[in-house]
Amino acid sequence: MERYALTEDYTISRVINGCWQLSQGHNLKGEIDIQDVLEAFHMQVERGFTTFDCADIYTGTEELLGRFLKELKGSSTVSPHDIQIHTKYVPDINLLNQVDFNYTEKIIDRSLQRQGRDVLDLVQFHWWDYDAPGYLETAADLLRLKEKGKIRNIGLTNFDTDRIKEIVDAGIPIVSCQNQYSVFDRRIEKGFLDYCLENGVSLLCYGTLSGGLLAEKWIGQNSINPDNRSHIKYLQVIEETLGAAGYQELLLLLQKIGNKHGASIAHVATKYILSQAGVGASIIGIRNSRHVEANASIFKFELDLADLDAIQTFLKPYPILEGEPFELERTVGSKFRNIMKMNLNENE
Numbered sequence: 492m493e494r495y496a497l498t499e500d501y502t503i504s505r506v507i508n509g510c511w512q513l514s515q516g517h518n519l520k521g522e523i524d525i526q527d528v529l530e531a532f533h534m535q536v537e538r539g540f541t542t543f544d545c546a547d548i549y550t551g552t553e554e555l556l557g558r559f560l561k562e563l564k565g566s567s568t569v570s571p572h573d574i575q576i577h578t579k580y581v582p583d584i585n586l587l588n589q590v591d592f593n594y595t596e597k598i599i600d601r602s603l604q605r606q607g608r609d610v611l612d613l614v615q616f617h618w619w620d621y622d623a624p625g626y627l628e629t630a631a632d633l634l635r636l637k638e639k640g641k642i643r644n645i646g647l648t649n650f651d652t653d654r655i656k657e658i659v660d661a662g663i664p665i666v667s668c669q670n671q672y673s674v675f676d677r678r679i680e681k682g683f684l685d686y687c688l689e690n691g692v693s694l695l696c697y698g699t700l701s702g703g704l705l706a707e708k709w710i711g712q713n714s715i716n717p718d719n720r721s722h723i724k725y726l727q728v729i730e731e732t733l734g735a736a737g738y739q740e741l742l743l744l745l746q747k748i749g750n751k752h753g754a755s756i757a758h759v760a761t762k763y764i765l766s767q768a769g770v771g772a773s774i775i776g777i778r779n780s781r782h783v784e785a786n787a788s789i790f791k792f793e794l795d796l797a798d799l800d801a802i803q804t805f806l807k808p809y810p811i812l813e814g815e816p817f818e819l820e821r822t823v824g825s826k827f828r829n830i831m832k833m834n835l836n837e838n839e
Contacts, residue, residue: 492539546579553605651815693771
C-alpha cells in the first residue's frame with residue numbers, strides 16, 4: 492500500500508476511503524447496510540487503507556467514523572491513532588454572511604464530538620459563493636483553531652487558482668486541496684495543478700471513477716439509468732466532454748490497457764490520475780465490503796509510458812469543461828449548479 496506525505500510528520504494512504512456515498516440522500520435506490528460498511532472499514536485498514544474522507548455536510552458519516560474508531564479500541568492490530576480522518580467545513584450558502592470565528596469554532600467542535608477525537612487531522616474548507624465576503628477571514632479563523640490545537644492540518648476543497656493563491660499569500664498554511672479530477676473532468680490541468688505543484692499544495696482528487704461509470708459493466712450500454720447523485724453529476728460531465736461515443740471508446744481503451752496488466756478499467760483510471768505530478772491521493776467511495784479486495788489491486792501494477800501516452804493522446808482532441816475547477820458548479824443557472832445541495836447544515 493503506497494503512502495504519501497502531506498507534511499513532514501503526516502502521511503496518508505494514496506487511495507482514500509470516500510464516505511460521500513454513505514451520506515443520507517445520496518443513494519437513489521436501496522438502503523445502506525451499515526454493519527457491512529463497518530466490516531469494509533475494518534477490511535480496508537487491515538490492508539493499509541487507513542485514510543478516510545468525510546464532511547460536516549455528509550449526513551451521518553462523521554458519526555459513523557466515530558463509531559468505527561470506538562470499535563478499533565479493542566483491536567490488537569489497528570489503533571484509532573493509526574487512522575486519518577479528513578473532514579470538511581462547508582458553511583451553508585444561506586449562512587455565509589453569518590460566518591464568524593464563533594460559528595466556525597462551533598462547527599469544528601461538533602466534528603470533534605461526532606468523531607470522538609481531540610484534534611481533527613485535516614479540515615478541508617469550502618466556500619460556495621466568492622461574491623459573499625468572508626472566505627479569507629474564515630481561512631484565518633481555521634488557522635486560529637489550528638493554533639488552539641483543534642486542527643492538525645488545513646486544506647481547501649473546490650477552490651480555484653486565484654482564490655487559493657489569495658489564501659496562500661495571506662500566510663495560511665494550506666497543505667492540500669480536494670478537487671474533482673478524472674479522465675472526464677480535466678479542468679485542473681488548465682493551470683490549477685501547476686500552481687499547487689509549485690507551492691507545495693497536494694491534490695486530493697475525487698470523482699476519479701466518476702461514481703462508478705469507469706467500469707466494464709458500462710461497455711456497450713448506450714443508456715444509463717442513474718443509481719445515485721454521483722451518476723447524475725458525472726453523466727453531465729461526459730455529455731459536455733467525450734459524449735456517448737467517446738465514452739464508449741475510452742472504456743475500450745482502458746480495458747485494453749487493463750488486460751495488458753491484469754487490471755480493471757477502474758484500476759487503470761485511478762492509476763492514471765495518481766501518476767499526475769502533484770496528485771497526492773485519489774478518493775474512492777466505499778459502500779460495502781464486496782470491492783475491498785479490488786481496491787488493493789491498484790498497487791499491484793504500474794502504467795508504463797506507452798499506457799500514459801495512449802490515454803493522453805486519446806483525450807487530447809476532446810474538450811475540457813469550461814472555466815476553472817468548480818466554476819460551472821458555482822454559476823447560477825448552470826445545470827451543474829442545479830444539482831448541488833448548498834444548505835445541508837440547515838437542519839442540524
